Amino acid sequence: MQLRRFKDIVAIKSDTGVILNDTITAFHASNLEVAEISEESFQEMTEISLLSGEIPSSRDTVDEEARLALSNWDEEQNSAAKSGKFEFGVRSITLNVNQICNLKCVYCAAGGDGTYGSPANQISIEKTLPQLKMLLSELKEGMKFSLTFVGGEPLIHPEAVKAIYEYVTEKCLKVLALPNFTIVTNGTLIDEKTSNILKSMKINILISLDAVKEINDVVRPSKNNESSTDMTLNGLAKLSKDRGEILSIGIASVCSIDNVDLVKNYRFFKTLNPDWLEFNFSYSERSQELNKKYIEQMKLIAEIAWKSGGEAELRKIKDFNHYFKLLDSQQKVENHCGAGKSYFVIDAKNKLYTCPWVVGQKEEVVGDEDSIKIESLKNYSKPLIELNNCQTCWARYLCGGGCMYINKAHSGSKHTKSISFCERTRSLIVLALMYYKLARS
Amino acid sequence: MKKVHIKKIKTLSKVGSKPIGLACAPSGDPDVPPRKG
Numbered sequence: 001m002q003l004r005r006f007k008d009i010v011a012i013k014s015d016t017g018v019i020l021n022d023t024i025t026a027f028h029a030s031n032l033e034v035a036e037i038s039e040e041s042f043q044e045m046t047e048i049s050l051l052s053g054e055i056p057s058s059r060d061t062v063d064e065e066a067r068l069a070l071s072n073w074d075e076e077q078n079s080a081a082k083s084g085k086f087e088f089g090v091r092s093i094t095l096n097v098n099q100i101c102n103l104k105c106v107y108c109a110a111g112g113d114g115t116y117g118s119p120a121n122q123i124s125i126e127k128t129l130p131q132l133k134m135l136l137s138e139l140k141e142g143m144k145f146s147l148t149f150v151g152g153e154p155l156i157h158p159e160a161v162k163a164i165y166e167y168v169t170e171k172c173l174k175v176l177a178l179p180n181f182t183i184v185t186n187g188t189l190i191d192e193k194t195s196n197i198l199k200s201m202k203i204n205i206l207i208s209l210d211a212v213k214e215i216n217d218v219v220r221p222s223k224n225n226e227s228s229t230d231m232t233l234n235g236l237a238k239l240s241k242d243r244g245e246i247l248s249i250g251i252a253s254v255c256s257i258d259n260v261d262l263v264k265n266y267r268f269f270k271t272l273n274p275d276w277l278e279f280n281f282s283y284s285e286r287s288q289e290l291n292k293k294y295i296e297q298m299k300l301i302a303e304i305a306w307k308s309g310g311e312a313e314l315r316k317i318k319d320f321n322h323y324f325k326l327l328d329s330q331q332k333v334e335n336h337c338g339a340g341k342s343y344f345v346i347d348a349k350n351k352l353y354t355c356p357w358v359v360g361q362k363e364e365v366v367g368d369e370d371s372i373k374i375e376s377l378k379n380y381s382k383p384l385i386e387l388n389n390c391q392t393c394w395a396r397y398l399c400g401g402g403c404m405y406i407n408k409a410h411s412g413s414k415h416t417k418s419i420s421f422c423e424r425t426r427s428l429i430v431l432a433l434m435y436y437k438l439a440r441s
Numbered sequence: 442m443k444k445v446h447i448k449k450i451k452t453l454s455k456v457g458s459k460p461i462g463l464a465c466a467p468s469g470d471p472d473v474p475p476r477k478g
Contacts, residue, residue, distance in 0.1 A: 026447070038446040069446035328453040440450045 004045035031078035053393030084334035190235030199244025323432035340380025
């Protein structure tokens with residue numbers, strides 16, 4: 001694959017795989033426009049790599065007409081491309097139902113055992129409902145609000161999930177806001193009772209499952225030494241039969257040094273017939289080699305998905321669906337996530353944070369059951385693209401400036417970019433752009 | 442005849458079709474952070 005850039009336009013020429021064809025995909029970064037460009041125009045552009053977010057110096061003009069076409073497009077402004085800036089306002093909350101887990105996944109970002117370094121049993125409902133009332137006080141008619149239940153393992157306490165779900169549903173209904181619920185679970189505790197509770201809610205269920213059994217049992221071992229894969233598959237089977245109100249069932253996997261065969265995993269996941277899939281990359285992983293392998297395999301997975309079911313199948317993979325949605329709706333993203341602006345986390349002790357991965361870090365607390373410490377949020381107010389110095393990157397309005405937590409884990413600073421994250425994200429966006437052109441041409 | 446060097450691809454919204462794919466992608470919302478492991 002060759003990647004070239006001219007000012008705010010990037011172009012991709014594929015030389016292998018299903019997207020091998022004579023046409024070249026180009027993308028106008030600030031206009032969110034995808035185009036097919038001529039070979040002559042491609043030749044006017046400067047070669048870049050996935051590692052670079054800088055605008056390269058221009059080449060000498062060879063074909064004046066092709067260069068002029070590029071320049072004219074670069075200078076155009078697309079009024080349909082919507083700004084991704086937004087004002088402060090709580091629109092999304094992740095809630096730690098507890099901070100205990102029956103698994104001890106090798107890469108666990110929650111303190112290695114789901115406790116974030118400080119185990120906590122079920123969150124206090126008495127404190128949580130008033131806290132949610134306070135956080136949701138600005139919700140108005142037509143506004144979307146997302147609540148995600150996590151742990152530890154949230155299904156250790158399914159009744160707490162149901163009680164909070166009912167409260168938030170009622171709160172939203174009262175002001176005609178639109179709630180959306182998700183639970184992230186390892187699926188190992190889904191018995192008849194838990195399954196019935198889940199089926200009684202309009203909720204998306206995201207099952208954490210990394211790989212085929214021989215790998216999954218190694219990277220996601222249970223504390224009682226039973227096969228966590230068997231337990232998860234039993235849970236999934238219970239859910240899949242007569243799904244009740246359940247909105248969707250997804251599978252989220254984590255690529256790590258111990259789990260590298262993503263294509264094999266993808267084929268395995270497909271046999272479980274999920275509605276959607278996530279292929280995440282371990283936050284702490286530093287191997288450049290693994291990063292390259294992830295990129296190569298996501299290319300193969302996209303190809304398998306496209307060949308087996310075109311756009312619908314490709315869009316079952318979360319990242320591709322996300323980029324297609326942004327391109328279709330012409331919606332720029334200026335914040336990779338809403339941390340500290342629209343998104344907050346309540347831990348099992350009712351402390352408030354801006355990100356699930358800083359739970360337990362005293363210096364990251366931004367509130368409690370009574371209030372949000374507004375002054376502690378002033379550092380989050382600018383768009384992440386600006387805070388993370390992504391203004392020249394061609395992928396900025398689809399990426400939104402990257403993840404502060406990954407940056408911190410890799411560079412020690414929230415705003416110093418993790419280059420491997422940038423490379424990975426750009427590679428997924430390149431794939432999305434090529435398939436988008438294929439799907440819409 | 443003048444060669445066309447840039448041929449823009451129409452987005453779905455411009456051709457007026459309904460989106461294909463998931464009705465709900467809970468963490469596809471920019472407000473919700475992607476999971477990282």
